[in-house]
Structure formats: structure tokens, C-alpha cells
Amino acid sequence: MPDVDVAVIGAGAAGLSVAAISAGLGLKVALFERGEMGGDCLNTGCVPSKALLAAAHAAAEARRAPRFGIRLPEPDIDWDGVRAHVAGAIAAIAPNDSEERFRAMGVTVVRATARFTGPDRIEGGGQRFAFRRAVVAAGSSAVVPPVPGLAGLPYLTNETLFDLTRKPGHLVILGGGPIGLEMAQAHARLGCRVTVVEAAAIAGREDPECVAALRPALEADGVALVEGARVASAEGDPAGIALVLEDGTRIAGTHLLVAVGRTPRLAALGLEAAGIAHSPRGIATDLTLRSVSNRRVWAAGDIADPQGLGPRAFTHVCSQHAGIIARAMMFRLPAKLSYDALPRVTYTDPEIAQIGPTEAELRAAGRADLTILRWPLAENDRLVAEGRAGGLVKLVADPKGRLLGASVVGPGAGNMAGMFAVAIGRGLPLSALAGAVLPYPTAQEGGKRAASEFFAPRLLSPGVKRIVGLLKRLP
Ligand SMILES: Cc1cc2nc3c(=O)[nH]c(=O)nc-3n(C[C@H](O)[C@H](O)[C@H](O)COP(=O)(O)OP(=O)(O)OC[C@H]3O[C@@H](n4cnc5c(N)ncnc54)[C@H](O)[C@@H]3O)c2cc1C
Numbered sequence: 001m002p003d004v005d006v007a008v009i010g011a012g013a014a015g016l017s018v019a020a021i022s023a024g025l026g027l028k029v030a031l032f033e034r035g036e037m038g039g040d041c042l043n044t045g046c047v048p049s050k051a052l053l054a055a056a057h058a059a060a061e062a063r064r065a066p067r068f069g070i071r072l073p074e075p076d077i078d079w080d081g082v083r084a085h086v087a088g089a090i091a092a093i094a095p096n097d098s099e100e101r102f103r104a105m106g107v108t109v110v111r112a113t114a115r116f117t118g119p120d121r122i123e124g125g126g127q128r129f130a131f132r133r134a135v136v137a138a139g140s141s142a143v144v145p146p147v148p149g150l151a152g153l154p155y156l157t158n159e160t161l162f163d164l165t166r167k168p169g170h171l172v173i174l175g176g177g178p179i180g181l182e183m184a185q186a187h188a189r190l191g192c193r194v195t196v197v198e199a200a201a202i203a204g205r206e207d208p209e210c211v212a213a214l215r216p217a218l219e220a221d222g223v224a225l226v227e228g229a230r231v232a233s234a235e236g237d238p239a240g241i242a243l244v245l246e247d248g249t250r251i252a253g254t255h256l257l258v259a260v261g262r263t264p265r266l267a268a269l270g271l272e273a274a275g276i277a278h279s280p281r282g283i284a285t286d287l288t289l290r291s292v293s294n295r296r297v298w299a300a301g302d303i304a305d306p307q308g309l310g311p312r313a314f315t316h317v318c319s320q321h322a323g324i325i326a327r328a329m330m331f332r333l334p335a336k337l338s339y340d341a342l343p344r345v346t347y348t349d350p351e352i353a354q355i356g357p358t359e360a361e362l363r364a365a366g367r368a369d370l371t372i373l374r375w376p377l378a379e380n381d382r383l384v385a386e387g388r389a390g391g392l393v394k395l396v397a398d399p400k401g402r403l404l405g406a407s408v409v410g411p412g413a414g415n416m417a418g419m420f421a422v423a424i425g426r427g428l429p430l431s432a433l434a435g436a437v438l439p440y441p442t443a444q445e446g447g448k449r450a451a452s453e454f455f456a457p458r459l460l461s462p463g464v465k466r467i468v469g470l471l472k473r474l475p
């Protein structure tokens with residue numbers, strides 16, 4: 001007889017969502033967490049990074065106030081004040097993820113490292129449970145690349161960056177993905193010197209037309225971008241820490257942030273004892289997120305490696321996973337994970353929002369029949385009125401006018417993501433977007449204008465003009 005219906009490992013975004021749904025449905029739940037409740041998103045990820053970016057964007061807005069005829073002095077950055085804002089944001093959200101809240105839901109919260117001791121057994125902190133089902137939501141941590149010399153140096157990751165009690169003098173960032181770029185702009189706008197060292201091109205997954213708008217904006221903030229860089233070694237430096245590139249270039253800074261991707265936290269879980277198949281990418285699951293080898297076990301969040309899709313590290317994916325698990329595991333209803341309409345946003349200024357696949361991904365998958373629609377946000381009245389016009393909405397549609405993917409770059413581009421996620425997810429035709437009545441003036445109108453471009457050649461065709469010419473003769 002199992003002791004619990006569901007054992008959950010990890011109280012991050014994924015584990016908490018699964019635990020809350022399970023407890024809400026009246027199931028007996030044990031939740032293991034060895035670190036902070038709330039995991040990466042709350043403590044060392046989304047929340048501190050977005051709070052830091054908000055402070056940085058406020059400083060940038062003050063610097064740009066002269067465009068409104070308002071002259072302000074150069075902002076005086078009080079690092080302790082910035083840190084207090086970041087800590088305050090975490091503290092304000094923490095009660096939602098707290099042990100007290102989950103205990104009040106009836107969840108048994110065990111603040112210890114959990115490991116499987118058998119296919120249906122788990123133990124942590126001296127407590128042992130036989131479980132009916134288990135969900136592994138142990139998350140991911142920063143990849144530390146095998147750069148000679150790096151391991152012995154005091155480099156930073158997302159787990160230590162937000163603890164700095166003094167503003168970095170020169171932050172060198174290894175990796176120009178979303179973490180590297182968001183933190184580069186945040187620190188540059190807060191008055192740090194910043195250098196990003198990227199092996200390929202920055203924001204490599206994003207549409208190049210969007211990246212083309214972001215690159216000069218970062219440089220205008222003072223971020224030095226070193227792309228196509230081959231790092232040969234890392235070493236100590238009188239300033240702090242230095243990277244040496246294969247071409248001999250030496251980049252020395254006071255601090256080094258390593259942001260070159262994520263690796264699943266598989267160690268210490270005792271996966272072998274439970275016969276849970278995994279690879280360096282994560283726990284191998286089917287598209288219901290069920291382990292391919294132990295049918296009592298599911299995986300959710302960053303640690304899940306769904307067949308054919310691979311891992312995704314986003315908080316909203318954690319909620320999506322919890323929803324799939326609720327359907328498949330708890331209600332035994334058909335469920336199938338899909339990322340066809342998945343949105344993601346890089347919260348730089350300008351933001352880059354991608355919803356569904358990029359044009360390049362669709363072409364790589366063999367789609368040749370694509371219609372590309374563009375609308376420049378330089379022509380958006382709201383952004384013009386706010387003195388920050390610029391950017392692009394780019395839509396990718398099939399020949400029948402079905403939206404397949406959307407790429408947006410511009411101020412607040414992420415605010416458009418919801419509209420496109422619904423359109424792609426529900427298979428809405430572009431006419432639904434083109435015909436929508438949207439409030440004026442909003443940046444979203446750029447999305448509607450881009451969708452309308454699909455119909456412009458048809459509406460303005462000689463055939464249509466002929467018909468209108470005939471109709472005008474009617475009384
Ligand atoms: C700097 C940064 C910024 C980000 N910004 C965004 C953003 O803006 N938007 C977005 O959507 N995503 C963002 N992400 C990604 C997002 O934070 C992650 O996708 C999400 O937090 C993953 O949640 P999770 O529950 O899978 O894992 P985690 O949050 O890592 O939670 C897993 C938990 O499991 C615990 N654990 C691990 N092993 C064990 C064990 N054996 N026993 C007990 N406990 C264990 C860990 O202590 C941890 O608390 C960001 C990430 C980073 C690093």
C-alpha cells in the first residue's frame with residue numbers, strides 16, 4: 001500500500017505546480033526540496049533578473065528623458081538600493097511558493113535531498129515513502145564549460161550573481177544567450193563596464209532580423225560584444241579574472257559570469273535505483289512526460305527531455321508540463337505535449353519575442369511554401385508618441401493564411417506574444433488577427449498590420465478593382 005499518491009522532487013515552478021494541482025484534487029502528496037522553496041525562477045532566475053532589469057531600464061529612461069524635453073542629471077546608482085529592490089521582489093512573491101502555503105494545502109513538505117531507493121520508493125531527510133506516482137522536477141543548473149583554468153577561479157553563475165554586495169567594475173560574460181544578454185544590458189545600464197564573449201553569434205536561436213535590431217541597442221548601452229570567440233583559457237588577473245582567446249586576445253574584468261546554457265540536475269536522484277532512463281539532456285519521457293522506462297514516474301520542467309522535442313527551460317513551460325501531467329497522470333485523459341505555439345521573450349530593450357518556430361526553423365524542417373509578412377514598428381503610433389518607435393513584427397504563414405510563427409523585436413514586444421500564441425495554438429487564420437478590433441494606440445496594432453499584409457495583394461488585385469468598379473455603378 002503506497003504511503004503517498006504523488007511524490008514530487010523539487011519545489012521550483014514545475015514541482016510546485018504539480019504539487020498544488022495534485023493536492024487540490026485531494027491526492028496525498030509529499031514534496032521534497034533541498035534548497036529554497038520556489039527554485040530557480042523565484043530565487044536565482046526570472047524574478048531577480050527581471051527585477052534587476054527593471055532598475056536598469058529605469059536608469060536608461062532617465063538618461064533618455066531629454067527626448068521629452070525633460071533634462072535629468074546622470075542617474076546616481078545606489079547598488080544597495082538596487083539590491084533592496086531585487087530582494088523585495090523576491091520577498092513579495094515568496095509567500096506563493098512557501099512551505100507554509102503548501103502545508104496548508106495538505107502537502108507533506110520535506111526540506112531535504114530526495115533520492116529513489118527503488119522503482120516505487122523514495123527517501124529524503126530520513127523519511128521514506130512508497131509512492132503510487134512520482135514526478136521528478138529537480139530543474140537544471142548552469143553549464144560550466146571545460147575551459148582550462150576556469151574551474152579554479154571565482155566565476156559567477158546565476159546562483160551567485162545576485163548576491164554581489166558591490167557593483168561589478170567590469171563584468172565579463174561568457175555566453176550571449178538570454179541570460180548573458182539580459183544581464184549584460186542590466187549591468188551596463190546600472191553603470192558597469194560589460195563585455196559579452198560569445199562563441200557563435202549573440203541570441204543565436206532568435207530570428208536574425210530581430211537580432212539585427214538588438215545588437216546596436218546593446219552596443220549603444222556600452223556593451224562590448226565579442227562574437228565568434230574561441231576561449232582558450234581562463235586565468236586570474238590583477239583586475240580579477242581574465243579570458244584568453246585562441247587568437248591571443250586577453251579580456252580581463254573584475255567579474256566573470258558564466259552563462260553558456262543549462263544542465264539537468266540528475267546527480268543524487270538515485271535514478272538507477274528506480275530504473276529511470278536519462279541522458280545528459282535530462283529524463284527521457286514520452287509526450288505525456290512519462291518516463292519511458294518507469295511508468296510510475298513523470299518528469300516536469302527543465303529536467304524533462306520529451307521524445308522528439310528536447311528540454312526547454314522556461315517557467316511557463318513548467319506550468320504547461322504540470323497541465324499535461326494533470327491530464328495524463330491524474331485524469332488519465334489523452335494528452336500530448338507540443339511546442340508549436342510556445343512563446344519565449346528575451347527581456348532586453350528592445351525585447352525579442354518568438355512565438356512558435358522561427359522562419360529558419362521552419363525552412364530547416366522542409367517548409368518551402370512560406371509567406372513572410374513584415375510590419376515595421378517605426379510606424380506604430382503608440383511607440384512614436386512615446387519616442388521609442390522602432391522594431392519589427394515578422395509573421396510566417398502557410399499558403400492558406402494560417403499563422404505558423406511570429407518574431408517580434410521592439411519595446412515591450414513580449415506584450416504581443418499572448419495574441420500570437422493564441423492564434424497559433426488555436427490554428428486561427430490570419431484573418432482573425434487582421435480583422436480584430438484592437439485598441440488604439442497600442443503596439444499590438446503592429447501585429448494586426450503585419451497580418452493584414454497577407455490580404456493586401458489580394459485586395460488590391462486587378463480582379464478586385466474590376467469588381468469594385470462594377471459595383472460602384474449599382475444604385
Ligand atoms: C537567470 C535566469 C533567468 C531566467 N528568466 C526566465 C524568464 O524570464 N522567463 C522564463 O520563462 N524562464 C526564465 N528562466 C528559466 C526558469 O527559471 C526555469 O525554466 C525554471 O525556473 C525551471 O523550473 P524547474 O521547476 O524545472 O526547476 P528549478 O526551479 O530549478 O527547481 C528545481 C528544484 O529542485 C530542487 N532539487 C533538485 N534536486 C533535488 C533533490 N534530489 N531533492 C530535493 N530537491 C531537489 C532544487 O533545489 C530546486 O529548488 C530563467 C533562468 C535563469 C537561470
Ligand SMILES: NC(=O)c1ccc[n+]([C@@H]2O[C@H](COP(=O)([O-])OP(=O)(O)OC[C@H]3O[C@@H](n4cnc5c(N)ncnc54)[C@H](O)[C@@H]3O)[C@@H](O)[C@H]2O)c1
Nearest residue numbers: 145175176177178179180198199200259260261313345346
Ligand atoms: N527571458 C527568458 O525567458 C529567459 C532568460 C534567461 C534564461 N532563460 C532560459 O535559460 C536558458 C539558459 O540560458 P543561457 O543564456 O545560459 O543559455 P543558452 O543556451 O540559451 O545560450 C548560451 C550561449 O552561450 C554560447 N556558448 C556556449 N558555449 C560557449 C563557450 N564555451 N564560449 C562562449 N560562448 C558559448 C552559445 O553559443 C549560446 O549563444 C535559456 O535557454 C532559456 O531557456 C530564459
